[in-house]
Amino acid sequence: MKNAIRVSCTRRNLKVVRDFVSEFLEHYQLSELHINQIVLAVDEVVANLIIHGNSEDESRFLDVRLTMQEREFGIELEDESSTSYSPSSYREPDLHEFVRIGKKGGVGMMLVNRIMDRVEFTTEGLHNICRLYKKIA
């Protein structure tokens, strides 16, 4: 089973990554709802990396690697962006306030944190690496 792909940093590749993760997870007898949740969490981080981290520069690439060990799904996302996400600056958004001011973005990481068991962002040399983990029942 294929467990790694490299995509260029364009929004068009969001669906490519979603389909890749979905096909991988279909081998593990998960419900459609659970597959959708995990695919969504991955999509949110990939969208952030492509749009914000790499400014949709198609000459840049994102590596995606998937693992399943002892019923724990893991995904590793790696890029070479000079900007990296700082999880310590994250605060859970107030949706009522978002509605009041008509804010369009800002709920993606809220979804990721509520869906996944662990979310890690690290910088190793010139590479930013994000790892997400989720125990599969």
Place this chain on the structure above:
Amino acid sequence: MKINQHTTDHTLTLVLDGELDASSSVLLDTELNQPSILENQKVLIDCQRLNYISSAGLGVFISHLQRFQDASVKLVFFNMQEKVHNVFEILGLDSLLTIVPSEAEATAI
């Protein structure tokens, strides 16, 4: 992502077909941004063929909700697939937005 629409009795229905992500949500934003949309009493969102929604799609609805409320335009979602409804639930948006099971119930609101 395709968006079809039809209007009857001051009610605009948008029929979403496909996946609403950071790439396709721009199309929905353009539709909801039309000034004439506020001339309707109700805007119904038919989600039967909406197979996927990410925060970008949710964000479009969140960003227009107050504008709709200020103009007394009701925004109602119906025919939502369980996996899509679950995404609204994860954020608690199901209590901020009006989501009903069927078109008949959406029309009756």
